[in-house]
Amino acid sequence: MPGHIYVKGEKVSLASIVRGDLPLIWRLFGDPEVRRFMGIGVTPLYPEDEEEWYERARRNRSQIVFGIVETGSDRLVGVADLHGIAWAARVAEIGYWVGREYWGRGYATEAVSLLVQYAFEMLGLEKLWARVYEPNRASIAVLEKNGFQPAGRLKRHAYLPGHGLVDVLVYELLR
Ligand SMILES: CC(C)(COP(=O)(O)OP(=O)(O)OC[C@H]1O[C@@H](n2cnc3c(N)ncnc32)[C@H](O)[C@@H]1OP(=O)(O)O)[C@@H](O)C(=O)NCCC(=O)NCCS
Numbered sequence: 001m002p003g004h005i006y007v008k009g010e011k012v013s014l015a016s017i018v019r020g021d022l023p024l025i026w027r028l029f030g031d032p033e034v035r036r037f038m039g040i041g042v043t044p045l046y047p048e049d050e051e052e053w054y055e056r057a058r059r060n061r062s063q064i065v066f067g068i069v070e071t072g073s074d075r076l077v078g079v080a081d082l083h084g085i086a087w088a089a090r091v092a093e094i095g096y097w098v099g100r101e102y103w104g105r106g107y108a109t110e111a112v113s114l115l116v117q118y119a120f121e122m123l124g125l126e127k128l129w130a131r132v133y134e135p136n137r138a139s140i141a142v143l144e145k146n147g148f149q150p151a152g153r154l155k156r157h158a159y160l161p162g163h164g165l166v167d168v169l170v171y172e173l174l175r
Contacts, residue, residue, distance in 0.1 A: 002067040002076050006122075007114040012107050014066035014080060014114050019054065021067060021076050026050045028078070028099035037136040038097065042161055057081070064123075068098065068111040077102040080111045082119055082128075090126040092119060096142070108142045116146060120175045129172040135163050140171075148173045 003016035017025070029035065030045045057065045062085040068078035078098035085092040094115055098108045119125040130148060132139045148171035156165040 002069050002074070005069070006066060007118045009071070009110045009114050011071055011105065011110050012077065012114070013069050013071065014111065014118065015069045015076075017054065017065060017067045017076075017079070019051075022050045022054055023047065024076055025067075025079065028076075029097065031100050033100050034097050036161070037133050037139065038095075039133075039158060062086075066115070066118075068096070068107060070102070070107070077107055078111065080108075080115045082115065082123075082125075085123075085125075090124065092125055092128055094119075094128050094130050096139075103138070108138075109145050112142055112146045116173065126175045127172060129170060132169050132171065133158055133160055133163075134167040134169055135160065140169065143171045146173065 002021055003018045005013045005015045007014045026045065026047045032042050035045070036042070057063050063081060063083040064085070065079060065081040067076040068080055069075065070077045078096065080096040082092040082094055094112065096108055096111055116128060119128055129151065130143055132143065150169060151172040152170040154168040157168040158166055160166045
């Protein structure tokens with residue numbers, strides 16, 4: 001059961017993550033299909049990696065991590081975060097993933113809209129941006145449905161198993 005809810009939506013909400021969520025996060029995020037498009041490669045993920053990630057994220061003042069929590073079941077179904085927060089420029093990069101069994105239900109689209117709301121209305125940030133591999137059409141759809149605009153392209157910038165070298169697209173959203 002995740003912690004406190006910070007932004008409430010219809011299908012999902014954003015809640016703080018507590019240590020007890022880590023085994024579930026490890027199960028969902030340990031799925032190589034979920035990490036495939038996240039630049040983390042296909043190396044195994046261990047439960048201890050999640051604990052280290054949690055401790056680092058908890059102490060990192062330039063990162064804010066939320067669990068994506070399903071309305072009704074109160075189950076954690078994914079994670080959405082702001083990272084590289086530049087407090088002076090009021091800019092942050094966003095990241096997100098949803099467990100494979102929950103794909104295609106509009107959860108990521110709503111989670112990103114809640115993250116945008118949190119960043120602009122509660123933190124007073126001025127700009128959000130994201131990086132996405134060109135073959136990741138679902139993630140591009142999530143960004144575009146939330147009003148993010150293409151801001152650039154890094155050609156043949158990342159290696160993706162099954163795709164080879166792929167372009168990295170940069171998207172931005174101004175307040
Ligand atoms: C990308 C991801 C977060 C999307 O999560 P989700 O909850 O399934 O997304 P949603 O249901 O909100 O919306 C996905 C949209 O992408 C579209 N989509 C899905 N697969 C697609 C494909 N192969 N081509 C084009 N569009 C696609 C869906 O149709 C939907 O748009 P619609 O509502 O207009 O129909 C999820 O697939 C994921 O966690 N992937 C692995 C991690 C990742 O890639 N994170 C982002 C890194 S930049």
